[in-house]
Amino acid sequence: MDSMPPAPSPTVPTVAAPIRWWRKWWRGLSPTRQDRFAALAPLAAVLMFLAAIVAAFWYLRAEEAEREQEALRRDVEYAQQRVRLRLLERQEQLMRIARDLSNQDLGRAEFVVRAEALISQYPELQAITWIDDRRRIRASHAAPTLASSELRIAGEVLKPGDTADTFGLARDLQQPVYAQPAATSGDATPLLQLQVPLNNQGKFSGVVLGEYSIDSLLRYGTPTEVLARYAVTLLDSKNQVLAGTPLGPRNKATQLLPWTPKANEYEIPVSPVGNGLVLRAQAYRTSLGVVGSGLFWLVGTLSAMTAWMLIATWRHTRRRMQAQEALVAETNFRRAMENSILTGMRALDMEGRISYVNAAFCQMTGWSAEELVGLKAPFPYWPEADHETLQAKLRDELRGNTMAGGFQVRVKRKSGTLFDARLYVSPLIDAHGHQTGWMTSMTDITEPNRIREQLSASHERFTIVLESLDASVSVAPLGSEELLFANKLYRQWFGSQTGGHLQLVAQAGVVPVAGKEHSGMDDEDGLMGLPTDPLTSARTENAEIYLPDLGKWLEVRSRYLNWVDGRLAQMVIATDITPRRLAEEQAERQAERAQSVSRLITMGEMASSVAHELNQPLTAINNYCSGMVSRIQSGQLTEEALLTALQKTAHQAQRAGQIIQRIRSFVKKSEPNRALADVHSMVNEAVELADIELRRHNVRLTHYVAARLPPVMADTILIEQVLVNLMKNGAEAIQHANRPAAGRSVELRVVPKQIDDRQVVEFSVQDTGKGLAPEVLERLFEAFFSTKAEGMGMGLNLCRSIVESHQGRMQAENLYNGPEVIGCRFSFWLPLAKPADGTTNSVANVQTPRTVA
Structure with missing residues (x-):
């Protein structure tokens, strides 16, 4: 018989896993962080309680606002029905007058009487006018309160405008039409117009125009209980106030509070007018009440005080923990600093016995702290040859004769090698102000000594190179007459003064280095004209100048640099280019002679053509002269012909002279x-x-x-x-x-x-x-x-x-x-x-x- 499968084990509750995770996380925290979280828990509870109170107040206020909004909506709809019924009643009365006029049962006098009765009975009616199909006013009656600019006189014709447009609309629709015409003057009250068409045997015969006062319509049409509870206004389609006084905007800062109610308002169009007339009601401001506000602020104040006390207790505990941590960190820091610095520290008591050495001292000498502490001179790291000298220096230390700048000694390592070190000695003072010994710091200066020797050798080589240059090199700071550097050639040309440097700078046309004392004006900027880019990276300026005192042409190059002491300085390099300038001048003279020779060669090649060119005017001159001689001998030459021949002869001679002059100017040698x-x-x-x-x-x-x-x-x-x-x-x-x-x-x-x-x-x-x-x-x-x-x-x-x-x-x-x-x-x-x-x-x-x- 087969065995039955084991029954499934019950599932572990889902809550156990988060609890295990929480315990593991809490135990993994340090005691300091556990104390910090434990101190924050009461503060979080107080803040959550305060948040719950605020949420409760906000919820209650929201419920109250919703109820107020619902009551406002019902009241506004009720007021709208009242205004609508009042308008429909007046519309029905005007339609009766229109029906009697269409049936010709009313004349002008009877129309005026009935209009006067309606206007006196209903204050919102301001005027009733009878207009025929040609837009001519047949009769009209208005209330005394109507402005004179809005009165209509019998016999006049409607002017183009809102009323005329509504007239056409009533004629086309054959139905009553409401409209709100634009105000004709600033003091006119807003009016609402109703035009009822007249239909005489199916033919349009005019309209009956009724005009309402919107303000009176609001005052007498709206229930008094609604007017008492709300600010009721009538608006047009453009949201402009026609009647009533709206409430002003509420304070934006107050509206940001969660318990502050929003402005309750509701609006609805008034039928049968439609969107052209809107009824809006705004609820007056309400308050929470003294009891509700006081309770809220009492709870808030108590919560704030509890939170402040918890925070103060937490801060006090935190300061104590920080002081304890700082003390531990300071101890660890000093120990780490002593073990990590490269300077060896050695402490001697008043008898000259070693009482302390740090790790760096042990690393330098090769002996451990156990081997050195407690020893007296001579110490094992003293070279045998320097025992007497070092013993004398130790006696001076114990007497208090220390050198402020320290002194240099040789130190022997445990391996037997030597290195150079500099020792600085200072008194060791305890917490009570008594001297308990001497503290000596030792620094290995073997590498600095080697670098110093290399720098000295490099400086010597650099100086030799500059001194042997065929160019004058000088450096002077801006705004000073001090000469920072000058090589041998500069001293040969200008001496050891700054005058030659300033002369090169001034004559080369670069920025002068003279200070305010050379400017001639106290308020002049001595650095004015310097390059706008970083001076040390500015391009080198070149100039060629002639110094009569030296009888030399010099190429001057200048640039700015930061001197070793941080001052801004100007370096000037002057190179003798006299041989080059002489060679260039000679080359220019040779080129000029070559140009002249080229022109002569060109004219030599063109000699036969030039001779032919000159032969033409000369032949013409000969012909003119021979002709004049022949005609004079024959007696046939008149004065006018002689003048003409002489003019032509002079022209040909002038032409030959121009040819010769042009050739002469072409081949002439000139600069x-x-x-x-x-x-x-x-x-x-x-x-x-x-x-x-x-x-x-x-x-x-x-x-x-x-x-x-x-x-x-x-x-x-x-x-x-x-x-x-x-x-x-x-x-x-x-x-x-x-x-x-x-x-x-x-x-x-x-x-x-x-x-x-x-x-x-x-x-x-x-x-x-x-x-x-x-x-x-x-x-x-x-x-x-x-x-x-x-x-x-x-x-x-x-x-x-x-x-x-x-x-x-x-x-x-x-x-x-x-x-x-x-x-x-x-x-x-x-x-x-x-x-x-x-x-x-x-x-x-x-x-x-x-x-x-």
């Missing part, structure tokens, strides 16, 4: 003279010079110059030399290419351009030759490189030097038509001259074409 130059004049002069050579090679020159180009800062002769060389090179390239007559042209183009955000004028010369090989393009502007058999290789090199000296750039490129090279283009640009007023010159893009055959 570079950069001035404001007109681009048009400069290009015209170059074109006239180069045109002679181009015509000799049968090359057509076309040039385009933009109109109204601003001037450039340039040397006219040098730029003309560049243009003439480029145009002559273009003509020679066309000659070597053997181009036909139709393809022999050189184009000069001068246009404005913007390069790297700079406004420039670009000059370009384009020929129709065979272009330049790639290897030639790479070396085109090198000195003494030429593609001509008779060339010197200086023309293009000088041209690029001239352009770059004017802060411009030159380049060359081949022109292609597909894979075929159809010419070469040389271009360079010059920056525009800056105007005196700082404005930017405007450059027109209109181009003026000119062609020279």
